[in-house]
Amino acid sequence: MPKIIVEVMPKEVLLDPAGKSVNNALHRKGHKDITAVRIGKRIELHFDRPITDKDLEEAREIGEGFLSNGVIEDVVKISSEN
Amino acid sequence: MPKIIVEVMPKEVLLDPAGKSVNNALHRKGHKDITAVRIGKRIELHFDRPITDKDLEEAREIGEGFLSNGVIEDVVKISSEN
Numbered sequence: 001m002p003k004i005i006v007e008v009m010p011k012e013v014l015l016d017p018a019g020k021s022v023n024n025a026l027h028r029k030g031h032k033d034i035t036a037v038r039i040g041k042r043i044e045l046h047f048d049r050p051i052t053d054k055d056l057e058e059a060r061e062i063g064e065g066f067l068s069n070g071v072i073e074d075v076v077k078i079s080s081e082n
Numbered sequence: 083m084p085k086i087i088v089e090v091m092p093k094e095v096l097l098d099p100a101g102k103s104v105n106n107a108l109h110r111k112g113h114k115d116i117t118a119v120r121i122g123k124r125i126e127l128h129f130d131r132p133i134t135d136k137d138l139e140e141a142r143e144i145g146e147g148f149l150s151n152g153v154i155e156d157v158v159k160i161s162s163e164n
Contacts, residue, residue, distance in 0.1 A: 001117070007124050022125075026144065033137070035083070036128040042089050043104075046118040055115070062108065 091122035
């Protein structure tokens, strides 16, 4: 099934408490080289027909206006898979 | 900063209630061509040095063993950005 993938992350300037606690846990498990962990969303929009450029534009609008909170999040990537 | 991106999605066979409600809302906003929405996680592991193949292998282990629940989720993609 063709799909568009919208990836949303917390804004870089913001603290990411969930990421911080995962990072601490990974350090305790020995993964000391990981300097930071940040956790965001991966949202798949599925279609039953091939994806068009218009769909990708709409996906950006949906991503920025509906699937993320522009105050604390950024849409970092929009991609498609056929 | 170099980073590894671990992408985790709910298993295909599972219902995704959050995705379902987003899909319904998008239909009400006129995006009728979207047949399904699925919501997962995008986890960034940051490093302060170049990423090695060993890091990517470890990231898969971390993804499958720690960052996802193997009963209900799949690690669908591991990628890196330098």
